[in-house]
Amino acid sequence: MQLQQATAAGTAVRKPGLGRILQDTKYVFWREMLLVIRDPFSLIFSLVQPLVFLALFGPLLGAAVGAEAFGGESSLQWFLPGVVVMIALFGTSMTGSNLQYELMTGSYERILATPLSRSSLLIGRALKEWAPLVLQGLVIALASIPFGFVFYPLHVLFGLVVIGVFGIGLGALSYALALVTQGKEWVFWGVQQTLLFPLMILSGIMLPIEAGPRWMQVLSLFNPLTYMVNAERELFAGGLGSDTLWGVVAAVITAVVGLAVGVRVIKRSTL
Amino acid sequence: MIHTSKLTKTFTVKKEKIQAVKGVDIDVERGELVAFLGPNGAGKSTTLRMLTTLLAPTSGAARVAGVDVVADPAGVRSRIGYIGQGNGGGHSYRVIDELIMQGRFYGMNTTDARTRAEQLLKSLELEDLKKRTVIKLSGGQRRRMDVALGLMHSPTLLFLDEPSTGMDPQNRANLWEHIMRMRLEHGTTIVLTTHYLEEADTMSERVIVIDHGEIIADNTAGRLKSDLAGDLLAVEVSAAAAAKVRGLLGRAAAAGELEETAYDGVIRFRLRLPDGARLAPGLLKDMNDAGAPALRLELKPPTLDDVFLELTGRSLREGGKV
Ligand SMILES: Nc1ncnc2c1ncn2[C@@H]1O[C@H](COP(=O)(O)OP(=O)(O)OP(=O)(O)O)[C@@H](O)[C@H]1O
Ligand SMILES: [Mg+2]
Numbered sequence: 001m002q003l004q005q006a007t008a009a010g011t012a013v014r015k016p017g018l019g020r021i022l023q024d025t026k027y028v029f030w031r032e033m034l035l036v037i038r039d040p041f042s043l044i045f046s047l048v049q050p051l052v053f054l055a056l057f058g059p060l061l062g063a064a065v066g067a068e069a070f071g072g073e074s075s076l077q078w079f080l081p082g083v084v085v086m087i088a089l090f091g092t093s094m095t096g097s098n099l100q101y102e103l104m105t106g107s108y109e110r111i112l113a114t115p116l117s118r119s120s121l122l123i124g125r126a127l128k129e130w131a132p133l134v135l136q137g138l139v140i141a142l143a144s145i146p147f148g149f150v151f152y153p154l155h156v157l158f159g160l161v162v163i164g165v166f167g168i169g170l171g172a173l174s175y176a177l178a179l180v181t182q183g184k185e186w187v188f189w190g191v192q193q194t195l196l197f198p199l200m201i202l203s204g205i206m207l208p209i210e211a212g213p214r215w216m217q218v219l220s221l222f223n224p225l226t227y228m229v230n231a232e233r234e235l236f237a238g239g240l241g242s243d244t245l246w247g248v249v250a251a252v253i254t255a256v257v258g259l260a261v262g263v264r265v266i267k268r269s270t271l
Numbered sequence: 272m273i274h275t276s277k278l279t280k281t282f283t284v285k286k287e288k289i290q291a292v293k294g295v296d297i298d299v300e301r302g303e304l305v306a307f308l309g310p311n312g313a314g315k316s317t318t319l320r321m322l323t324t325l326l327a328p329t330s331g332a333a334r335v336a337g338v339d340v341v342a343d344p345a346g347v348r349s350r351i352g353y354i355g356q357g358n359g360g361g362h363s364y365r366v367i368d369e370l371i372m373q374g375r376f377y378g379m380n381t382t383d384a385r386t387r388a389e390q391l392l393k394s395l396e397l398e399d400l401k402k403r404t405v406i407k408l409s410g411g412q413r414r415r416m417d418v419a420l421g422l423m424h425s426p427t428l429l430f431l432d433e434p435s436t437g438m439d440p441q442n443r444a445n446l447w448e449h450i451m452r453m454r455l456e457h458g459t460t461i462v463l464t465t466h467y468l469e470e471a472d473t474m475s476e477r478v479i480v481i482d483h484g485e486i487i488a489d490n491t492a493g494r495l496k497s498d499l500a501g502d503l504l505a506v507e508v509s510a511a512a513a514a515k516v517r518g519l520l521g522r523a524a525a526a527g528e529l530e531e532t533a534y535d536g537v538i539r540f541r542l543r544l545p546d547g548a549r550l551a552p553g554l555l556k557d558m559n560d561a562g563a564p565a566l567r568l569e570l571k572p573p574t575l576d577d578v579f580l581e582l583t584g585r586s587l588r589e590g591g592k593v
Contacts, residue, residue: 024376031372035363106357110420113323114376115349270325270344 028124081232095171096178126171159235166251169258277331306475352426360405377424500573502547512563
């Protein structure tokens with residue numbers, strides 16, 4: 001049982017800073033991604049779901065609301081970016097649920113005791129929920145081309161980055177929620193579900209909010225998701241204007257707020 | 272390596288205050304091997320969590336590896352290793368993946384991390400399990416994986432919270448071999464908690480006994496036993512002769528406490544006799560001279576449980592009397 005020590009890397013004290021956060025984020029993200037890589041089936045399922053949704057809901061939408069509500073575009077062109085935002089919403093708001101398992105064992109504690117920076121724990125995990133979206137977004141976009149969807153690759157890619165920034169914020173909030181509700185897992189689900197649906201409906205993802213009553217339209221203005229959906233619609237249609245700008249602003253604000261809350265919650269009990 | 276002053280942790284659960292750790296002062300020098308010994312809920316894990324920055328102290332201060340835990344927790348984390356009481360591996364991960372990632376978290380490159388992981392898997396007899404997911408490991412195998420995780424980056428100061436719990440005797444011995452080797456080759460400072468009395472007794476140089484959040488003793492196992500407990504002497508005489516030696520034994524017994532049971536015309540005396548191995552022959556001679564020769568004699572060296580019993584009036588053993 002001969003055991004030689006490897007490099008004494010542990011003694012190298014690394015300085016905090018942005019480069020450090022990025023590097024740590026990479027590690028956290030990579031650890032999370034190992035779950036997907038070692039079990040690629042989960043990814044395949046995640047691709048089928050939005051396609052089914054798109055195929056079943058899309059045609060109904062066009063028939064029910066009437067083409068004029070979509071500003072003359074094909075209903076698919078209008079609906080598809082919404083589906084992308086929705087996948088991002090569901091995915092990243094689940095960040096905390098995967099954490100719950102690790103909270104129950106000593107796994108989270110073990111990782112907290114490593115030198116990883118706190119914000120990288122949040123960002124890395126949120127990005128893992130976002131990463132499949134890149135693939136999902138591209139696949140549903142490509143699959144929709146035969147049905148009249150016009151594909152602007154660069155715009156779509158940029159749109160996915162913007163939604164990724166938003167997802168970091170939402171993921172961090174979900175992470176914080178999991179920590180706060182530790183030991184009462186059902187509270188996590190209660191809060192997550194209760195918030196998710198109003199946010200979604202009030203953003204015009206499923207149905208155009210312009211068709212709704214005035215109070216809903218006003219409420220939707222205070223919903224960051226509204227700006228995300230509008231930005232994605234503009235980008236997916238090949239545009240690049242004020243909607244996109246507002247979307248970027250909303251995404252950055254969500255990310256900053258989410259990370260601030262997340263780091264605070266982590267540091268509330270630990271150092 | 273470690274210095275704390277009045278380190279305190281109070282939890283508040285539903286307005287009820289739980290004083291888990293009550294102002295402990297601990298000093299550990301570089302290269303020491305220290306064991307925290309105490310019953311369930313004594314505050315061992317809570318103390319370790321404060322020292323490893325996983326819990327903010329309610330009051331008091333602690334410096335670990337030269338760094339203040341409150342002022343620079345990140346600095347502390349990069350200088351220590353921690354093996355917690357729970358299982359550290361993520362359920363759905365493969366053993367080898369978790370080990371390599373752990374190395375990466377501490378800034379090792381992938382090649383070094385892989386080499387180190389393979390070494391540890393081999394020496395902890397986990398080689399065949401490296402591609403298994405953690406959830407498919409047995410309890411003892413998981414515990415060994417936890418140890419491997421904690422050793423990945425070869426820390427100079429290592430905290431272990433009940434590392435050997437759940438391991439079979441062979442693996443426990445193997446774990447200790449690791450720990451001893453780390454000390455020998457690298458001068459690693461080691462702080463651990465344990466429930467196993469023999470472990471604290473034979474392996475650690477220094478034992479800190481903790482109960483109800485307070486340190487009630489802190490010394491080498493040998494000193495604790497000789498100072499606080501003394502050997503346990505049981506001696507039997509015929510019922511007729513008992514009266515002649517009762518006074519004699521009472522004077523020899525620690526704190527004058529003499530226990531007496533009678534059966535089949537024999538009286539059995541039990542007493543604590545500090546430094547008993549040296550004193551017993553003389554005592555036997557005195558009994559002979561008094562006309563009450565011993566019929567039977569047992570002399571047991573003290574254990575740490577005796578120390579704990581002496582200190583608290585309770586036993587640390589399973590189902591110990593209160
Ligand atoms: N997060 C917490 N919230 C509230 N009380 C806690 C918390 N953690 C520990 N305690 C309480 O603090 C006390 C000390 O607990 P601790 O885990 O430090 O004990 P221990 O000595 O490690 O015990 P064991 O041998 O069972 O591991 C116990 O009364 C425990 O119930
Ligand atoms: Mg404990």
